[in-house]
Amino acid sequence: MPDTPNGIPDAVRAGRPTVWRNPHRRPAAEILPGLAYGLAEVAAAEARWRRFDPLLARLFPDLETGRIDSDLLALRADVSAHVAGIAGAAIWVKADHDLPVTGCIxxxxxxxxxxxxxxxxxxxxxxxxxxxxxxxxxxxxxxxxxxxxxxxxxxxxxxxxxxxxxxxxxxxxxxxxxxxxxxxxxxxxxxxxxxxxxxxxxxxxxxxxxxxxxxxxxxxxxxxxxxxxxxxFLGYAAAAFDLQRQLASANVTVDAESPLHVYLPCGVGGAPGGVTLGLKLLFGDAVRCIFVEPVAAPCMLVQLAAGLERPVSVYDIGLDNRTAADGLAVSQASLLVAGTVGALIEAVVTVEDAALFTGVRDLWERAGLRLEPSAASAFAAVAPALAALPETHRGTHVVWTTGGALLPEAEFQKALAAAA
Ligand SMILES: Cc1ncc(COP(=O)(O)O)c(C=O)c1O
The missing domain is CATH 3.40.50.1100 (Rossmann fold)
Known part of the structure; x- marks a missing residue:
């Protein structure tokens, strides 16, 4: 079959969980100056958000300041050890599962x-x-x-x-x-x-x-x-300012000695891609963005691995795009995102649906986080990343929980039961 895309690992084709280090990643200083969007565009998006604060505060009474942002939560040491599979990992949660107004990133x-x-x-x-x-x-x-x-x-x-x-x-x-x-x-x-x-x-x-x-x-x-x-894309990117402010007030250092590993669930790629652009602009290579996809729908991995010359979907390599992570059930990645931040993505981790359900249950029982399966994927990626990427043993981890708080109770119970 001459049309079969190259560069995609056999394990990915077979639908097995994989940690794929992006061979096309490049230093931020090399990539960022050549992009169509930079700090000026992301700062303008942030300024627009702030112009709308008074309107949002008026329309949504729960939103006192008008700011749609989530907390940055420190995971307890015992829960971190459970998630990481080793003791001593510093894990924070960027709690967009509980984002005001919509409960999702x-x-x-x-x-x-x-x-x-x-x-x-x-x-x-x-x-x-x-x-x-x-x-x-x-x-x-x-x-x-x-x-x-x-x-x-x-x-x-x-x-x-x-x-x-x-x-x-x-x-x-x-x-x-x-x-x-x-x-x-x-x-x-x-x-x-x-x-x-x-x-x-x-x-x-x-x-x-x-x-x-x-x-x-x-x-x-x-x-x-x-x-x-x-x-x-720019709306998502502005989130980087929120995280930067929160890390600073929590006294978390982000530099070459103490890098930040950020785990981002990926569907079409807009949300994780925008956040990656924003974080790279603010922290450069001290931040490493790890995308997380279901084994049946690793559209960003497939596109980046095959190269950007033409669109490649998960169907092209025999996967079926069927996953309980409905927010991530995307067969073809955004070419805008792949083309803009592809070289800034550190790695992609693929996870099985069973790990999503276990994540939903564990984070609920151990940390009171109410996640939907798509969001739990970020947690499921931490231990495989630590096992496969030695550099992740230094610094801090941020797990971006992307949705769940507004899941109807019956749906949440179904996800909990699926883990049993
Ligand atoms: C809960 C959740 N997480 C992550 C994502 C991924 O965002 P994107 O499709 O922009 O990559 C989605 C997309 O809908 C989602 O619903």
């Missing part, structure tokens, strides 16, 4: 892109005048004005929810395109928000493609493109 990109659209419309139409507080956008007259516009998105669930919550709060019409395997409760939750849910027979990638076509060229609509949106 996708808010960092999805909410942000809706805010970009709202700001663009408002400035263009003169609804906001210079210096005026953005809290004005919460007024009923603005809801009516935004109601003439539609925000659309293709999603496995969490991006659709994040976009849906924000867009509906502002008064936009919302349309979410979902794949056949999207969970029924996720569709219902969107309908309860007032979103229109369109179901597709194919997988996540084909739902995104159909929605992109349906909304192309419509002046009264904005399509949030999970595969190729720069705004999404």
């Amino acid at each position: 996708k808010a960092r990109g999805g909410v942000y892109e809706v805010l970009v659209y709202a700001e663009t419309l408002a400035l263009r139409a003169g609804w906001l005048r210079g210096g005026e507080s953005y809290a004005r956008l919460a007024e009923p007259v603005m809801r009516t004005a935004f109601g003439a516009y539609t925000v659309a998105v293709g999603s496995t669930g969490n991006l659709g929810f994040s976009v849906g919550v924000m867009a509906r709060a502002l008064g936009f019409a919302v349309e979410v395109h979902m794949s056949h395997d999207a969970k029924a409760w996720k569709k219902q939750r969107l309908r309860d928000l007032g979103a229109r849910v369109v179901e597709h027979a194919g997988d996540y990638g084909s739902a995104v493609a159909s929605a992109r076509d349906a909304f192309a060229g419509r002046p009264d609509a904005h399509f949030v493109d999970d595969e190729s949106s720069v705004d999404l």
Whole structure:
């Protein structure tokens, strides 16, 4: 078969858990200056978030400061030892499973892109005048004005929810395109928000493609493109400032002697890729970003291993993209992300579904963290990384828990039971 992509380890093709050190990784100082987005763009995204603080505080009463951020939690020594498989590892949790408003990391990109659209419309139409507080956008007259516009998105669930919550709060019409395997409760939750849910027979990638076509060229609509949106990417990247501030106030040193290893669950790649860009810009090579994917859906690993010349999907190597980590069930990685941060990714770890369920149970029982299987994948990657990558024995580990707090109780119980 001349078309079979090269460079992909046999264990990955066979669906076995693997630690893949990225052979194409390069020093940050070599890659960052050549990228289309740098510190100026990420700082501008951060500044936009802050402009919206007064509006978000008004729309979501739980959000006192208007800031959508999560805590950085220190894992107890005994729990760290259990997760790492050895004593002495310093593990922190960036608790986006408990992110306010949406309970998942996708808010960092999805909410942000809706805010970009709202700001663009408002400035263009003169609804906001210079210096005026953005809290004005919460007024009923603005809801009516935004109601003439539609925000659309293709999603496995969490991006659709994040976009849906924000867009509906502002008064936009919302349309979410979902794949056949999207969970029924996720569709219902969107309908309860007032979103229109369109179901597709194919997988996540084909739902995104159909929605992109349906909304192309419509002046009264904005399509949030999970595969190729720069705004999404920069919204995620701004999270690096939050982590930097929290590490500093926890007196965690990040430098060449004491590097930071960050474990990031990866679906299409936008969330982990954006965070990687932001962290590399702030910490350079003192931070090492380790992506985590299900054994059945290692789309970023496959794309990076095969090279960026053409798109490669997990189906091309005989994998089926079926995993309990529904947020990570993506067959084809974002080429925007792979092309931008591919050389900045340290390694990709693939994990079996059984390890996700064990992670959900263990972190709940031992640390009270309420995770969905996608988020538990980050924990499942720590021990294999420590075993295969000697340099991870120095420094600090940050496990980015990407979703779970808003999982319906019955779904959470199902995940706990699956571990038994
Ligand atoms: C809980 C959770 N974690 C991680 C991700 C991965 O994000 P991305 O698809 O941007 O790589 C997702 C995506 O939906 C998710 O829902």
